[in-house]
Structures are given as C-alpha cells and as structure tokens.
Amino acid sequence: MIMRRVVLIFISLLMVAGANAQSRKERKILFGSSYNYEVAVLGVGQDGTKVFKVWGYAKKVDDAIVQAKKNAVAACIFRGITGGNGAAPTPAICREPDAEETHAEYFDSFFATGGKYLKYVNLTTDAVPSGQDRLKVKGGYKVGVAVQILYDNLRKDLEADGIARRLDAGF
Amino acid sequence: MKKIFLSVAAISLSLAALAQAKKPTIMVVPSDVYCISNGYSQQFVANGVEQTLPDYKKMMQNDRNMRMAITKLAAIMADRGFPLKDLEQELKNLEQEAAEVAAMQGKEGGEIVESPIDKLKRTAKADIIMDLDFNIQKRGPQNYVNFNLRGLDAYTAKQVAGATGSGKPSTAAAPELLLEEAVISYIDEFNGRLQSFFDDMFKNGREIKLQLKRFNSASFDFEEEFDYDGETKEFGDIVDSWLDKNCVQGRFSRADGSGNMLKYEQVRIPLFKESSSGRQTAIDARMFANDLRAVLRKPPFSIDCKVYQRGLGEAWIIVGEK
Numbered sequence: 001m002i003m004r005r006v007v008l009i010f011i012s013l014l015m016v017a018g019a020n021a022q023s024r025k026e027r028k029i030l031f032g033s034s035y036n037y038e039v040a041v042l043g044v045g046q047d048g049t050k051v052f053k054v055w056g057y058a059k060k061v062d063d064a065i066v067q068a069k070k071n072a073v074a075a076c077i078f079r080g081i082t083g084g085n086g087a088a089p090t091p092a093i094c095r096e097p098d099a100e101e102t103h104a105e106y107f108d109s110f111f112a113t114g115g116k117y118l119k120y121v122n123l124t125t126d127a128v129p130s131g132q133d134r135l136k137v138k139g140g141y142k143v144g145v146a147v148q149i150l151y152d153n154l155r156k157d158l159e160a161d162g163i164a165r166r167l168d169a170g171f
Numbered sequence: 172m173k174k175i176f177l178s179v180a181a182i183s184l185s186l187a188a189l190a191q192a193k194k195p196t197i198m199v200v201p202s203d204v205y206c207i208s209n210g211y212s213q214q215f216v217a218n219g220v221e222q223t224l225p226d227y228k229k230m231m232q233n234d235r236n237m238r239m240a241i242t243k244l245a246a247i248m249a250d251r252g253f254p255l256k257d258l259e260q261e262l263k264n265l266e267q268e269a270a271e272v273a274a275m276q277g278k279e280g281g282e283i284v285e286s287p288i289d290k291l292k293r294t295a296k297a298d299i300i301m302d303l304d305f306n307i308q309k310r311g312p313q314n315y316v317n318f319n320l321r322g323l324d325a326y327t328a329k330q331v332a333g334a335t336g337s338g339k340p341s342t343a344a345a346p347e348l349l350l351e352e353a354v355i356s357y358i359d360e361f362n363g364r365l366q367s368f369f370d371d372m373f374k375n376g377r378e379i380k381l382q383l384k385r386f387n388s389a390s391f392d393f394e395e396e397f398d399y400d401g402e403t404k405e406f407g408d409i410v411d412s413w414l415d416k417n418c419v420q421g422r423f424s425r426a427d428g429s430g431n432m433l434k435y436e437q438v439r440i441p442l443f444k445e446s447s448s449g450r451q452t453a454i455d456a457r458m459f460a461n462d463l464r465a466v467l468r469k470p471p472f473s474i475d476c477k478v479y480q481r482g483l484g485e486a487w488i489i490v491g492e493k
Binding site for chain 1: 191192193194195250251252253334336337338339352355356357359360362363365366367369370373442
C-alpha cells in the first residue's frame with residue numbers, strides 16, 4: 001500500500017516536472033519569437049508618426065526595453081497596428097506575408113543591435129519602466145514602453161531600398 | 172548572329188520592364204450628403220422632377236473645413252506619388268475653357284466645332300474619386316469628428332478603398348484640429364486598401380466596362396448569326412468568345428444583352444500589350460475596344476464602328492458607322 005502511494009507521488013512529481021519543462025521551452029520560444037508583438041495604440045500621432053505602447057521580453061530589463069523598440073518597428077513593418085484611442089488601424093508596410101524571410105539578409109542587418117531600426121524610434125519612455133510596465137515573469141521581465149515611431153520615414157526608406165512596394169509602383 | 176539575337180532579347184526585356192501602366196487620376200470630391208446637408212446645393216427641375224444637386228463651387232468658396240481637409244489629403248497623396256486633381260482648380264479651368272472655346276476664332280473666321288457630347292464631356296473628371304464626408308459632433312462639452320472617406324472607381328462604380336470611424340472626443344481641441352487628426356489617422360488605412368486595389372489590378376488586369384450599341388444604320392443586329400472561326404454563332408456569342416480570348420484569364424461578365432446592345436462588366440483587360448514595333452505599351456478601355464473594332468471591320472462583319480471613350484475604364488463600341 002505504502003509502495004503504491006510512493007509510486008503515485010513519484011509519477012505525479014514527474015508529470016509536474018514534465019509540465020514545467022514544457023512551459024520553460026514554450027517560454028523560450030515565446031521570448032525569441034519574431035512575431036510576438038504586443039501593441040496598444042495610445043492615440044493619433046503627429047503627422048507621419050505612430051504612437052503606441054509596446055512590450056518586450058528578456059532576461060534583463062534593459063534588454064527587454066531594446067527588444068520592445070525592435071518590436072515596435074517590426075510591428076509597423078510586418079503586422080500593422082490595430083486601431084484604438086481614436087486612431088484608425090495602420091496597415092503593415094511590407095504587405096507580402098513572407099517579407100521577413102524574403103529579405104532576411106536585409107532585416108538581419110536592419111534589426112542588429114544598434115542597427116538602422118533605431119532611426120525610426122523617435123521617442124520612448126526610456127527610463128526603466130515601473131509598476132505595470134515592468135512585470136517580473138518566469139525567466140525574465142516583460143517590459144512595456146511608450147514609443148513614437150517615424151512611420152512615414154520608415155516606409156519611405158523601405159520603399160527606397162526596394163523592400164516595400166510604393167503606392168504608385170508600376171504606374 | 173547569336174550576339175545580335177541576345178542584344179535584341181535584352182532590349183525587348185528592358186522595354187517590357189520599363190513599361191508602365193496608365194496612371195489613374197485621383198480627385199477629392201465632397202460627398203453629396205456633405206454638400207446638401209451644409210446648404211451647398213442647387214435645385215433643378217428635370218422632366219418635371221425636382222432634383223437637388225451639390226454646388227461644389229459654392230462649397231469651395233465658403234467651407235474652410237472642407238478646404239483644409241482636401242489640402243491635407245492632397246499633400247499626403249502627393250507624398251505617396253499621386254498628386255491629386257484639385258476640384259476647385261478644375262472647376263475654374265472648365266469655366267475658362269468654355270469661355271476660350273466660345274471666343275476662339277481662326278484667321279479666316281472659323282470657329283471651334285463642339286458637339287453637344289463634347290459639351291457634356293466637359294466636366295471635372297477623375298478615374299478614382301475620393302468621396303469625402305465628415306461632420307463635427309458634440310457630446311456635452313466635447314467635440315468629435317465622424318469621418319468617412321471612400322475611394323470610388325469612377326467607371327465600374329465600385330468602392331475600391333475606404334476608411335471610416337469616429338475620432339476621440341476632446342474638450343480642449345478645436346474642431347479644425349480634430350478634423351486634421353482624423354485625416355492623419357484614416358489616410359494610412361485608406362491607402363492600404365488602395366494599394367490592395369492596385370495590386371489586384373497588376374495581378375488580374377484593369378477592370379473596365381464595355382458596351383456595344385448599334386446605330387440604326389447598322390446592317391445587322393446583335394442576334395444575327397455569322398460563320399466565324401469554323402462555327403455558326405450569334406454576333407453576341409462571337410463577341411463573348413473574343414473577350415474570353417483577350418481578357419486576363421478570360422474574366423468578364425455579360426451583364427445584359429439584346430438585339431441592340433451588349434453590356435459587359437468586370438472585364439479584366441491586360442495593362443500592357445505589345446505594339447507592332449515590339450514595345451510594351453500601356454492600354455486602357457479605349458485601346459482594348461479598338462482591338463475589337465478592328466475585328467468587326469473585317470469579314471464576315473465588315474462594318475464600321477465608333478469607339479466612344481469614357482475615361483480610362485469604360486468604352487462603348489457603336490456599330491454601324493464612325
């Protein structure tokens with residue numbers, strides 16, 4: 001009887017450990033995913049800009065802020081921004097669904113640490129976020145920063161580099 | 172020989188790559204509902220029925236908010252490679268043109284010939300109309316803007332782009348500021364949809380309307396049968412077969428037909444065709460209709476036709492005479 005209980009407890013522990021191992025793996029994938037943009041629009045920006053709050057994940061707060069800035073630019077390029085707070089939705093600059101893979105080399109250099117993407121992040125709450133904007137999660141931090149993205153400049157540069165299609169292309 | 176062949180091939184390829192489709196013109200036109208509800212309208216009695224039509228001239232002379240919205244939209248669209256036709260300037264030009272046509276005389280005293288159709292065609296036109304409507308609403312002490320911008324293909328009458336919604340209410344911001352904010356907010360969504368329309372056009376061809384009509388002098392009607400391509404078919408069915416061969420992916424719909432008219436919609440024409448010199452040239456509805464006219468001038472039809480152009484996207488072929 002005792003032996004049976006011990007076996008059951010052991011199996012339960014194994015299952016819990018297994019579940020944890022999976023969630024850790026999932027978390028790692030989630031942190032590293034290039035599609036994990038969490039964005040909340042703050043309002044209508046100045047002409048040619050978009051203002052929204054974006055979240056980044058990393059082991060350290062500073063890295064999460066950097067990731068959030070990259071996510072902000074990536075969201076404008078690949079996914080578009082949903083509407084809210086009086087602002088209408090904004091479509092993605094690159095409309096092809098596999099733009100990230102098609103121009104992988106370009107975007108690797110574009111999003112490299114200190115890369116060109118920073119040119120379009122005009123303003124952020126760069127001080128270390130606190131409260132709800134700085135959440136300790138398993139394996140690191142989830143940090144939210146408000147950003148102003150120079151959307152029109154970003155679009156024009158991507159068009160000039162041949163990555164995005166101009167509205168009047170072909171005419 | 173090989174070198175010459177390669178050079179010719181390279182030149183042909185580069186010409187094809189350089190070929191550009193005919194660029195549609197775009198104009199912002201205030202919606203009828205905006206003009207009429209703000210008192211910029213004219214009353215007409217036509218065939219005993221009273222009609223209310225927008226008075227664009229009066230509106231442009233009096234409505235600062237609309238002028239501001241148009242200016243803002245024009246600046247943004249010019250930045251995107253589509254300088255807009257200006258409605259106010261277009262109306263002034265038309266007035267001036269009418270005066271000049273009336274006054275113009277040759278050295279021998281000849282006057283410019285203008286048919287009633289020419290006069291009718293002298294209106295402000297664009298291939299894509301940006302139909303703009305907004306109103307500034309109040310909720311307690313707050314103002315907010317309802318905004319509705321529609322992109323209409325002037326020839327197919329289809330809405331090809333649109334953006335609509337209400338701005339965030341504000342107590343402090345002036346109505347003009349809220350309107351400017353609405354334009355900035357909605358234009359990217361609008362342009363995104365316009366881009367989808369252009370992408371579809373480049374992939375599936377330009378959508379046009381084509382109508383065949385007949386003068387009473389025509390020697391046959393559209394139900395007459397002909398031997399064509401080894402088959403005996405009604406004239407209308409022969410036109411169907413020609414469209415099937417010449418439209419992109421054979422896409423067209425015969426919307427209506429009778430012995431006197433054939434009406435085709437959703438006709439997808441290629442954007443380019445190869446000219447006799449081997450160059451890729453951009454084509455529109457008129458040039459596409461000209462190709463069909465060339466077929467009708469040959470046996471077994473051997474009939475003259477008039478091609479009547481209605482902008483980039485609609486053409487009529489009137490069978491019987493030029």
